Amino acid sequence: MYLQIKQLTKSYGSKRVVSEVDLSIAEGEVLSLLGPSGCGKTTILRMIAGLITPDSGSIRVGERLFYDGKREVAVEDRQIGMVFQDYALWPHMTVAKNIAFGMQLRRIPSAKIKVKVGELLELVNLPGMGARYPYQLSGGQQQRVAVARALATEPRLVLLDEPLSSLDAGLRESMRTEIVQLFHGLKITAINVTHDQDEAMSMSDRILVLREGRVQQIGTPTDLYLHPVNPFVAAFMGHANMLAGEIVENAASSETLSLRLDEQGVEEKQVVTGQLNENVRQHLNGRARLLVRPEDVRVHQESREFAHRNVFEGLVSHTSFVGGQWRTLITLDKEQFTQVLAYPQFQPQIAQRLWLELPPERCQIVPD
Amino acid sequence: MPAAPFTRSALLRYAGVALVVGIPVLILVLLVLYPLAAIILQSIFPNLYALNPNITPSLGPLVHVLSNRLNYQAFGNSLWVSAVTALIASALGTALAVLAKRTDLPLRRAMDTLVWIVFFFPSFLIGEAWSLVIIRGGIPDQFLHFPDRFISWFFSPVGVIFILSLKTFPFVYLAVSAALRWLGSEFEDAARLSGARLWRAWLKINTPLLLPAIFAGGMIAFAEALSDFGTAATIAQSSNFALVTYQIYAAINTSPVNFALAAALSLLLFVAIGLAMLAQAGVQRRRSFQVISGRNRPARNVALGAWKWPALLFCALVFLLALFIPLGMCLVLSFLHAFGNGLTRSNWTLNNYSAALAQGSDSFAALVRTVELAFGAATVTTLLGMPIAFIIRRTQLPGRTLLSMFTLVTIAVPGIILACGYIFAWNAPYLEALGIGGPDGIQFYGTVWLLLCAYIGGSLPYATRLSIGGLEQVGTNMLETARVQGANIFQLMWRIVGPLLRANLVSIWLLVFTGVMFELAASELLYPPGEPTLPVQIISLFNDFKLGPGMALSLLTVAIVALALVLLRLLPWLVGQISKPMQRRRTAHVLADQTTH
Numbered sequence: 001m002y003l004q005i006k007q008l009t010k011s012y013g014s015k016r017v018v019s020e021v022d023l024s025i026a027e028g029e030v031l032s033l034l035g036p037s038g039c040g041k042t043t044i045l046r047m048i049a050g051l052i053t054p055d056s057g058s059i060r061v062g063e064r065l066f067y068d069g070k071r072e073v074a075v076e077d078r079q080i081g082m083v084f085q086d087y088a089l090w091p092h093m094t095v096a097k098n099i100a101f102g103m104q105l106r107r108i109p110s111a112k113i114k115v116k117v118g119e120l121l122e123l124v125n126l127p128g129m130g131a132r133y134p135y136q137l138s139g140g141q142q143q144r145v146a147v148a149r150a151l152a153t154e155p156r157l158v159l160l161d162e163p164l165s166s167l168d169a170g171l172r173e174s175m176r177t178e179i180v181q182l183f184h185g186l187k188i189t190a191i192n193v194t195h196d197q198d199e200a201m202s203m204s205d206r207i208l209v210l211r212e213g214r215v216q217q218i219g220t221p222t223d224l225y226l227h228p229v230n231p232f233v234a235a236f237m238g239h240a241n242m243l244a245g246e247i248v249e250n251a252a253s254s255e256t257l258s259l260r261l262d263e264q265g266v267e268e269k270q271v272v273t274g275q276l277n278e279n280v281r282q283h284l285n286g287r288a289r290l291l292v293r294p295e296d297v298r299v300h301q302e303s304r305e306f307a308h309r310n311v312f313e314g315l316v317s318h319t320s321f322v323g324g325q326w327r328t329l330i331t332l333d334k335e336q337f338t339q340v341l342a343y344p345q346f347q348p349q350i351a352q353r354l355w356l357e358l359p360p361e362r363c364q365i366v367p368d
Numbered sequence: 369m370p371a372a373p374f375t376r377s378a379l380l381r382y383a384g385v386a387l388v389v390g391i392p393v394l395i396l397v398l399l400v401l402y403p404l405a406a407i408i409l410q411s412i413f414p415n416l417y418a419l420n421p422n423i424t425p426s427l428g429p430l431v432h433v434l435s436n437r438l439n440y441q442a443f444g445n446s447l448w449v450s451a452v453t454a455l456i457a458s459a460l461g462t463a464l465a466v467l468a469k470r471t472d473l474p475l476r477r478a479m480d481t482l483v484w485i486v487f488f489f490p491s492f493l494i495g496e497a498w499s500l501v502i503i504r505g506g507i508p509d510q511f512l513h514f515p516d517r518f519i520s521w522f523f524s525p526v527g528v529i530f531i532l533s534l535k536t537f538p539f540v541y542l543a544v545s546a547a548l549r550w551l552g553s554e555f556e557d558a559a560r561l562s563g564a565r566l567w568r569a570w571l572k573i574n575t576p577l578l579l580p581a582i583f584a585g586g587m588i589a590f591a592e593a594l595s596d597f598g599t600a601a602t603i604a605q606s607s608n609f610a611l612v613t614y615q616i617y618a619a620i621n622t623s624p625v626n627f628a629l630a631a632a633l634s635l636l637l638f639v640a641i642g643l644a645m646l647a648q649a650g651v652q653r654r655r656s657f658q659v660i661s662g663r664n665r666p667a668r669n670v671a672l673g674a675w676k677w678p679a680l681l682f683c684a685l686v687f688l689l690a691l692f693i694p695l696g697m698c699l700v701l702s703f704l705h706a707f708g709n710g711l712t713r714s715n716w717t718l719n720n721y722s723a724a725l726a727q728g729s730d731s732f733a734a735l736v737r738t739v740e741l742a743f744g745a746a747t748v749t750t751l752l753g754m755p756i757a758f759i760i761r762r763t764q765l766p767g768r769t770l771l772s773m774f775t776l777v778t779i780a781v782p783g784i785i786l787a788c789g790y791i792f793a794w795n796a797p798y799l800e801a802l803g804i805g806g807p808d809g810i811q812f813y814g815t816v817w818l819l820l821c822a823y824i825g826g827s828l829p830y831a832t833r834l835s836i837g838g839l840e841q842v843g844t845n846m847l848e849t850a851r852v853q854g855a856n857i858f859q860l861m862w863r864i865v866g867p868l869l870r871a872n873l874v875s876i877w878l879l880v881f882t883g884v885m886f887e888l889a890a891s892e893l894l895y896p897p898g899e900p901t902l903p904v905q906i907i908s909l910f911n912d913f914k915l916g917p918g919m920a921l922s923l924l925t926v927a928i929v930a931l932a933l934v935l936l937r938l939l940p941w942l943v944g945q946i947s948k949p950m951q952r953r954r955t956a957h958v959l960a961d962q963t964t965h
Contacts, residue, residue, distance in 0.1 A: 051557055051668060075560040082561045088554035092576045101572075102562030153562060 008057035035210035081150030096130030274363030299344035384858035399825030403789030429628035454590035461540025490886035492598030497694035536589035543585030587648035595782030597889035702919035720920035742884035745823035753831030783889035838872030
């Protein structure tokens with residue numbers, strides 16, 4: 001493993017911002033730290049950069065030990081590239097001088113620096129912009145300069161602190177792919193901090209989801225979306241319809257699991273079934289939720305015979321036509337407080353009665 | 369919209385515009401523009417304000433005045449002393465700001481408060497106190513026996529620059545502190561990630577980025593030093609070192625009265641200060657500087673390590689010199705019978721205070737008078753500054769750019785120049801035709817009302833600029849919403865802008881109040897005969913060598929200002945502290961609501 005973090009912890013006063021975080025990253029991998037604001041993701045990034053000193057734990061990058069509780073390598077000696085949230089381009093220097101700064105410190109001959117600056121500007125699609133000042137550039141262009149500056153000293157690890165959050169939506173989308181292709185092409189290891197799950201999913205090889213300083217789950221984007229280990233990850237990775245209940249039986253080998261739902265005022269509580277992933281099993285503890293993504297809910301206008309028990313009746317409470325689909329909220333009869341989001345194939349009417357089929361093979365069991 | 373000029377709401381609207389736009393602008397014209405114009409008129413028409421006025425234009429007197437060696441020397445003295453002062457103040461202010469805002473210096477959080485106290489402390493008091501510290505036969509001298517060379521070295525431009533630097537470094541400190549907040553540490557962090565050591569990141573990145581703020585602060589320090597009268601009237605006088613502000617005062621206050629000289633020197637001084645202020649405003653508008661301004665960025669503090677104690681010692685020394693020694697001297701003297709008798713037991717007394725506070729005494733009358741004037745001036749100025757700021761920043765009225773320029777150029781008009789203008793403008797013979805002055809007209813010149821107007825005129829430009837600063841924090845959409853809801857301009861001011869700027873307005877009020885309590889220059893020239901204000905009374909006590917009563921009165925003035933500060937600043941804070949647990953419960957509730965989604 002190229003980067004290894006062990007038991008990294010940081011507190012401010014009595015508040016623990018980062019709590020016993022373990023993380024390993026392979027060389028050339030792009031990893032995102034994902035979580036709501038205040039979850040500690042930026043703190044982890046800044047501890048790797050050396051801008052914040054951890055309370056305990058260790059950070060090792062490549063052959064070098066950055067921090068182990070006793071020794072700490074200074075920021076300037078870590079040889080890391082970093083792209084700041086609002087770029088932090090030095091406003092009194094031209095683009096070329098911004099990029100050249102780190103190379104000048106390494107006493108690279110000026111002719112060589114000039115060539116390198118030209119190459120880097122080509123790389124980030126800003127050829128010939130070297131003589132401009134940061135304030136003469138658009139947000140997207142400033143962003144590219146910031147990336148070029150981070151790459152100028154040829155670091156093998158680049159840290160990105162919400163690098164796209166200051167850009168408008170359209171630009172953000174195209175920059176995502178651009179940055180990832182750039183890093184993959186140069187085989188650079190990158191850690192990206194973001195609170196936007198779309199960004200994390202489209203940019204990363206793996207994602208680490210954080211909440212209140214604790215690691216919730218690490219995995220590939222697909223893994224996190226399909227097999228979340230808790231309701232927080234499930235909800236954070238995209239809209240999640242979840243129904244809570246008690247586990248009926250827990251056979252160690254079975255790939256499915258049934259839940260008895262917490263239905264209020266109903267004699268015979270409904271039992272539903274979903275898939276149980278191998279990685280998720282270890283987190284089980286008596287209670288769990290049935291997760292079904294909106295696109296997997298099958299919506300019917302009349303009752304019929306179903307081959308399974310994952311069926312609910314409900315009334316349409318809201319519907320809107322978004323992105324070529326009928327985005328519809330349905331209030332279930334048995335669970336008055338639960339609204340299920342689904343995309344029917346037809347235009348539903350408000351207060352229309354619908355039958356929802358949650359196919360067991362598309363449902364996941366999420367430990368509570 | 370159909371024309372309905374006489375409906376009730378239309379009338380209200382016109383009245384509102386007249387009230388909010390007309391009156392403040394009219395007052396600005398009468399109390400600032402007209403007196404300043406009178407100085408220029410006096411320079412061009414030397415006999416305009418004479419006993420037998422005529423309007424023959426002539427530049428003769430102006431040229432004559434400026435070719436007089438004594439006069440241009442005073443102006444030259446002021447210029448170079450202020451320039452050196454600005455350099456020292458820039459170095460001091462920048463060092464203290466960086467230490468307070470970006471390092472782990474012990475006690476750094478006390479720095480802001482100390483700097484504000486220095487800022488409010490009047491220069492005549494610091495000047496007088498330091499004169500008494502160093503003077504032959506003074507209390508320190510009784511123990512230390514200063515060599516002659518040291519005393520003559522201090523009572524020279526050196527001492528003047530020393531006092532002025534201690535008095536003006538807060539301007540640089542405040543400018544650089546604000547810039548450090550915008551700067552944050554990201555620019556520096558980026559440099560360090562590129563491989564730069566801490567010192568190189570500060571040298572190559574932070575220093576160039578802070579230069580505009582240092583320059584702007586230095587320019588304000590220059591303008592303040594140039595216009596300072598308190599030092600010119602105390603230590604510079606004892607050193608026989610002529611400064612232009614005192615020269616203006618002398619031209620009017622010693623017979624034969626020389627209006628032409630006063631006008632010419634005022635004009636020159638005004639031009640120099642105006643240029644400094646324009647340079648200062650120009651630097652802050654530079655594009656590359658704007659990139660980093662507007663938003664506060666997070667900052668990490670630099671660990672000082674072994675430098676912690678030398679740095680702390682340096683800060684302690686600055687405040688010892690700027691604040692504690694002069695204040696201590698004032699305090700000691702205010703409890704002494706006679707200065708020359710030294711610190712003997714029989715020499716201690718409370719009489720100075722009881723004399724100052726005795727009903728019917730001159731000092732007590734001055735105290736009451738000054739508090740009333742300061743209260744009135746602060747209230748009126750605060751109320752007038754807000755609408756003028758509003759006109760400049762949030763309306764499309766024609767002439768608002770001109771208005772903005774005018775308030776910017778006049779922000780640092782020294783009291784001595786304004787007072788000079790008031791003498792020309794409001795004692796002019798032609799006013800008699802309007803029923804002002806003369807044996808039968810309304811008495812305005814030579815009354816406390818004139819003094820009140822001068823205080824208002826002197827503080828209105830900076831009150832306006834400060835209100836503009838506050839107003840820029842208030843989004844236009846909030847004001848537009850109120851307009852859409854049907855608020856007229858008066859309601860907008862009273863119900864929306866005022867409450868939103870409450871904290872800002874309280875600061876302005878305090879600033880004007882304090883400024884008037886310690887205002888010396890304009891008061892010296894304009895106080896009604898037999899009705900001195902506090903600073904005038906204090907200076908006259910000093911001049912009569914009644915140091916104890918003078919110091920007691922000075923410290924009472926300081927106490928009143930401190931009381932105003934505490935009342936207005938601490939009360940809202942206290943109320944906030946008491947109601948905080950309640951608020952916290954409310955926000956916790958909101959947070960809980962949000963997380964249940």
